[in-house]
Amino acid sequence: MGMDRREFIKSCSLVAVMGLLYGCRKLPLDEVARLGDGPTLKQFEDEVKLAVSQAKKQLDLVKVSRPGPLSIPGASPLNRFGMAIDLDLCDGCGECILACNKENNVPLVPEDDAARGRFMHWVDMRSGAPFMCAHCGKAPCERVCPTGAANHTPDGLSAMVYKRCAGSRFCGANCPVQARKFNFNDAQKLGLARKFNKEVPLRDKGVMEKCSLCLHRLQNDRLKFKTQLSVAVAAAGNVSVKNAAENATEWRGRGVTTACSDACKRRAIIFGNWLDEKSPLVQLTKDRVLYAPREIADLDPSVVFMRGRR
């Protein structure tokens, strides 16, 4: 292809201008993005109110038996964390949603998504009661996750490793109750995310997330417990410390709660360990009838509903 000098210089300068424009175009945009100080708490409250008022999805509950030890290999015989939501007490106020958003840094969504009901909230209102991931013992989402980002802990949590997630959304397609939320927007860049809780990372655009059953609280408690236990064992001659250690030599997650259960004024959400007799969960569900959504009743859910007395 022939090209004279004039044409050559013309092309070069065009490329240079394009390059310059490309290099600089972000500066003003980034400034705009940085102007906001992040959303206010009021915005989060309003969004929760909107979500509660929009909630239409209904739950079709069926009776289930009490969750027992997990059947997956490597499961802990001591711990299986879960929750029970008391439908007799719950009035559907939505406080749990706000508490969850603040605890887990759940971002806001842009207005058009909100109008379509596409919220990021880990807790939904369905049939007038809070509904979140049930942390199924035989979780269908984990089986289809290609990278292993969705996986089960020995303690019965269905956990997410955000950095391992490739965003294939296969887990979302395979969740029978649509408990999973996908980060369609870059909430940090759009100024929709606010880091209320420094313990929980903000999620990137393009990854899946869902209720973690306040995994970070359990992690912190477990690590603290193990540290203290070893100090207590080291001071073995010390009678009183030894006694304290003998109370529990294995971590059972006692005293840990989730943000939603803390926030519930009517104490309708109870968090605990299904395998620990001393856990409030076991004690308060003893004479109750347990329910779960029909779609996941066979999947051994850890988060169940209770209604009526036996």
Place this chain on the structure above:
Amino acid sequence: MFRYLMLAGLALFLPGLCALGYSLYEGPSAWMLDSRTFWGTPISLFVFWVGLAHAGTLLSAVFLALDIKLDRRTALIAELSTLASLVFAGIFPLMHLGYLQNFYMVAPFLDARGNFANVSSPLVWDFCCIAVYAILSLLFFVMHLKARVNPALDKYRKPMAWLLFPLVLWVHTVVSLDFATTFVPEWRGAFFPVYFIAGAIFSGIALVNLLLCTEGYRVRLLERLQLICSWILCAIWFWDFLLKGTFFASAFIFAGVLPQLRLVSVFRENRWGRAALSVSVLFGLFLERFYLVSPEYGTSSSFGWIDLGLVAFSVGGFMLLFFGVRRLLNRYAENAGAYFGEVDGSDMAKVEEAEDAERVAASGLGVEKSKKGFYIQPWSSEEYRILRFPLLVGIAVALIFVVWAWGQLPFVNVELSLANVLPLVYPVMALATVMTLLARIYFVEKSFVLHRREKILGVAILILAGACAGTFFAGGASETSGASVDVAAFGENTNVDLAQSALVWNARCATCHGRDGKFNEKFVREYYPVPPKLDLPRLDSLGTDSLVKVVLNGRVNMSAYANRLTPAEAYGLVNYMRSLAARDSGEGAR
């Protein structure tokens, strides 16, 4: 002709490219997504294009393997259309990902951190099968081109075809499992693999028929097959309707009713008529894929500009790629007139003549051809002898891989099941076999020489593959939090028991007072005046409250900790100190 088709492709492709760029930048919210399944246009397009990609290998390999006569040009066109379709079948699942940077984590590949893909996920099977299918189809195509120049290579084509034949069915079975193994009611069903394979073959044949129309000739066999496929698919749709009550009217009209017009001679004998029938089939099957992937289409989501752009991108890109390469390949396809099958209106006789002529020519080169009428002579055939050793290697590699992958499950708590790894067996085996076969050709076949350019290309591909593998092995790095770590937070611990106090004691007090409540001799004697001994009677005489005050406010050489400990922690420390002293005196008494 090809040039105009190429330009038409370009005109569709360029706006499509912008749509693709925008979708990559904006992420999955850019295109139509099903609100329930989170899947949308790219997956429908993927299923559609991967179905089209079965045309080439099916027609070329399967017919070759079964010794059904198909002229070389049709076979080449079919193989080329496979490759061009596979490019787009590969792009769409990748762009579908929300976090594309992590795509390599889908491959069953052990990285430096010991992470392994979750082989129980159909997506992993999918990834492997399609990757292997793409590599083998490319090699099959190149082999075909090479064999045209060097007839000695012709005898290796059939063994490769034998390997590719099951792979076609395998790949589409696995694609269908993506859907069939989920909990989405519309996708469930054991008949899905049959359904998908039938649909894929149908669309693949329709594509080849369409491309043959652009070449200006026809193969009646393929047209008849297209008609038969439409009946099979209608039967499956009827079955699906009886099972689940789902029925896609427009898909049925375009892919089920309109193809029957082939029975009308006006459509059959007219080139444009045939092309229209093929287009109708393709359109109908696209709609069917689309409705299938997005069961909630219409209720909560609708088709937008970006979706149209993505469709334009793939259609235009396919035309650009196919007709572009087709132009380049003219000299392979057009210099042997006898090969060019039937021109419009002729019959199969010419192909047979050409094959006979080829056989005569080949016998001069010492290439044995099987007798007509005996298609399969399993243990004594030429193909078997060529394939014997590579196949053994392939099976061995596949076995080793399966055992290895089975042991590499990502977590201790994933259920160990051989069924999870089985879908990978055949692709791995086929890949290893073909690689061994190629090595054999390279080292054994005397007439096979590589040009310098081809050698450079080969080395470049190897280096590139190595670089990719290395990058994926190393994995990415995460951004650090950037939060500042400073002094220990004040009042962090609210509930203070003895175990917690022990931790605080060890951190704050043990430097001077010692972990066991005795003094840290080395430190204290060197730098401090020795303080009075804190034994149990002395602690008792001082009392808890005053000791807490000392801890908080300091005294003589004792530092003040009021800003670093809460009163609760100070109380805890005094209690702990007392328990240490009590143990001490207990030991002394004993």
Place this chain on the structure above:
Amino acid sequence: MRFSGIKMPGLLKGGLFCWVVVLFVVVFSMFLADFLLEEPAVPERGMSSIPFDHAIHGDSIGLDCSACHTGARASANAYMPSMADCMDCHRLPMNDKLAEEEMQVDLSEKPWSHKRHLPDHVVFHHGVHAAAGVACADCHGTGFRQNRYGGEKFDMQSCIRCHRGETFKERGFKPAATYCAACHR
């Protein structure tokens, strides 16, 4: 295979069409570049600039790391010492007066703080590792004794290999958790 005999399509010879092609390609490449270059930077870790002599405080006096980094054996963060922590000792009659004078002068630097290099999604608890018998030097090396502190490189690979029991075999650590949620959130 040689394709050099093929003529270039006429459309590449210039004209309006050519510019349209260029425009589309530029738009696409910008989107692509945006997408590819948005990657976060790889963490870099330089030497610390804090004027503190670990050798004097550590080996020669026999202070444990946790004497100043008070969380090193007790909590998730090891913590940097505050001015008050330094003055616990330095307010007392000591052999080395110079250090005390230096501390008074250089007040702007204290309390010392530095950036965390642990990503948000990773949990690392110093206390539980110390409690399990892991020595500070096992991970942090002995470089800080020569005041070459701050040059350590941590990655998941070194964590997971020890957790699996592949490294530090001679130390006889108990097997540690290897499921993802043990360390990731």
